[in-house]
Amino acid sequence: MRQAVMEAPGKIRFEEVAATPPGPGEVRIRVRRIGICGSDIHVWHGTHPFTPYPVIQGHEFMGVVEAIGPGVTGAPPLGAQVTALPQIVCGKCNPCRKGRFNICENLKVRGFQADGCGRELYNVPAERLVVLPDGFTADQGAFVEPVSVAVHACRRAGDLAGRNVVVLGAGTIGNLIAQVARASGAARVLIADVADHRLDVAKRCGVDHAVNTARQPLDEAAAIAFGAEGFDLAFEAAGAEGSLAAAVSTIEKGGQVLIVGVYGRPPVVDMSVVGEHEIVLAGSMMYWREDWEAAVQLLSSSVTIAPLVSRHVPFAEWPEAYRFIDANGPATMKVMVDL
Incomplete structure (x- = not known):
């Protein structure tokens, strides 16, 4: 071989x-x-x-x-x-x-x-x-692993039904998190990146709102997407200090920021805001078997x-x-x- x-x-x-x-x-x-x-x-x-x-x-x-x-x-x-x-x-x-x-x-x-x-x-x-189901394509089968990453991250966040969600980073994992969040009942999802191509792909995959934060700040885009409701859940999937800072400064008090991205160097976080606003910072690492089983179902139904x-x-x-x-x-x- x-x-x-x-x-x-x-x-x-x-x-x-x-x-x-x-x-x-x-x-x-x-x-x-x-x-x-x-x-x-x-x-x-x-x-x-x-x-x-x-x-x-x-x-x-x-x-x-x-x-x-x-x-x-x-x-x-x-x-x-x-x-x-x-x-x-x-x-x-x-x-x-x-x-x-x-x-x-x-x-x-x-x-x-x-x-x-x-x-x-x-x-x-x-x-x-x-x-895998008999009708699965080879591409779908190879996507079970990354979709499982997204499933695990969304499950770490708890019940997503009716919540407004921000995903920072529109690469493959960020895109899949946005799709899984929608499939899990999120009310509206805003995905952010600095690459127009990735944002265009997110729109083609059915993500509600997309913003290029090189041209529009996250807080302005969130106000347009969510109005006065704001958002209480963000996924940082870019592995970028600026994205994490934007999430912490923009999310509503008591909100939750899930860290999924991999950082090339340790990011600086304004912990005074995290403390005073009771923001929850949590990590998400890989997946469990049940995440894989859920990923197969999602690829069969709602993940593009x-x-x-x-x-x-x-x-x-x-x-x-x-x-x-x-x-x-x-x-x-x-x-x-x-x-």
Whole structure:
């Protein structure tokens, strides 16, 4: 089988290796589609702080079951479409014992601290599989992982029914958070970014309001979108200090700001405003299995992904995908690798 090994930043080697039979408790998947996310790009650039080299990338994927290892019970049938959670957890630390495996003290993620799905055949523990509907496209299957990020973030915020919501950052995750918030009953959603292309994609995905904060301040846009009601929930999905500051200064007193973005350096936050206004700052990290199951349902019903897919590249041209992303910047959303 072929696999793609990132030997060092900016260097991917394709190699032919013997396929390994699935071990006890494992299922072998023939990979069909892989999505590239922002963290993958950091690995390509050598700026991901927790990824050693060499590494086989890939954690957003869809494939079909090809073989079942010994001791597996209740596995999907051969040929079934599946994806799989990429977390490797210890099961022993305090968060794990409390059922919060997404924040395991010893968490490893396939594609980063462990080898991922960037290969033709991929063995994963059967317990990590998520079965996809028969009618799912390969792109939908690869989108289950990022949609799960959005689902988990929205669930962290509690009941969204009737609430006005601001999403800062209109990249793939911000876009999906906005869509999931709408599907979860939010009254109105305003998405903000400094890239017109991303805002146009958000509108094509059905997001209510969009603002380019390079041209209009967030408080003015919120007043237009929500009127005197304002908003009491914001998702910071840009990983930008300015976006976080705008959320804290604009949200109503007692509001909640969920941090989903990844920051290149620690942001400065006006904690005097946070304290005096009783603003709740909370983080959101990855997902739980139930988030994946909800993501599958949302992709089957209300989450639109077609406008998010910027390009498909063959597996053998994976480096070209990164060069395309670097060359096109904010005009690129999701690039898919086809096997």
